[in-house]
Amino acid sequence: MFRSLLRTSLLLWGIIVRPATTLSLGFLTLGGFAAGVMFWGGFSTAMEFTNTETFCTGCHEMRDNVYPELAQTVHFSNRSGVRAICSDCHVPHKWTDKIARKMQASKEVWGTLFGTISTRQKFLDKRRELAEHEWVRLKSNDSLECRNCHSTAAMDLTRQAPRAAGIHTRFLLTGERTCIDCHKGIAHQLPDMTGVAPGWVETR
């Protein structure tokens, strides 16, 4: 078994290290280029597919627990008809960050295979932990996914309620706090919040 594997590997290595004798340089370069384009396109398409609502709600864990909650919120249905889907908030838009997040998400494949949150009760028991992961992630990247759509530069404080405008001026514009500090649970039901102080509390 091991010997035959070794022999095959050596044979393949022998093919790779020797120069091509019958294929032209033009074929190799242009063919390589075309193959590269096809590979990259396929990779990107597959990657984009994992960012769709269809993919996210393909598993019952997401379809039955978190997705119906999103459907109740303003990020799903609103007067201007803009919708944020799962990946808009949970996957960074920038390529390197996105790849890093997708690699982390391999843990979620593990979770699916071994049924970490396969029942409603398991999900509810784990909800605080899962929520905390997202709070930590958004806190450390300064609520990057929020800011993909909501920028402080484009935020007209005069159109906000005076209370909201005051709090934004004091905490958001000074950079003292970030979106997720106050706006937890805007798209999902919150877990047991015992011990989680409101985002605007002075001493933390």
Added chain:
Amino acid sequence: MRAIVAFLVTAMLPILAVAQPVGEQPRLSGNSPPTVAMKAPPVPATITDDVRRPRNYPEQPPVIPHTIDGYQLTLNTNRCLSCHARQFIQGSGAPMISVTHFMDRDGQVLADVGPRRYFCTACHVTQADAQPLVANTFRDALTPNER
């Protein structure tokens, strides 16, 4: 059919005018006429001026002068208390929930809001700039009599 409904409505106009000052409104009781499509009036905007409203009688639960859209009020979390709880009012400037909310049903004062007073919206509601669906002639005993 239309003419009959129009006639009935016209005939009832004097009664309607006395009982209900606004024209287009859902009926609060009884069956809707099955042959007529009842038009739902638009949802009025919530009052959001943050000005505390006087109570119409001493025991009235104070009304909410801001929106509570999307506020989560569940067994897990209570968004109202993140501003109105005793420990947060200095930072938020919100009125503290009254100490009556700390009492259990035997009148024993607890350290924090009691379970039977936890669900704020059971008594406290937002206000809308809308005509009341049913006319009301209630007058506070202290309000000067206008008759």
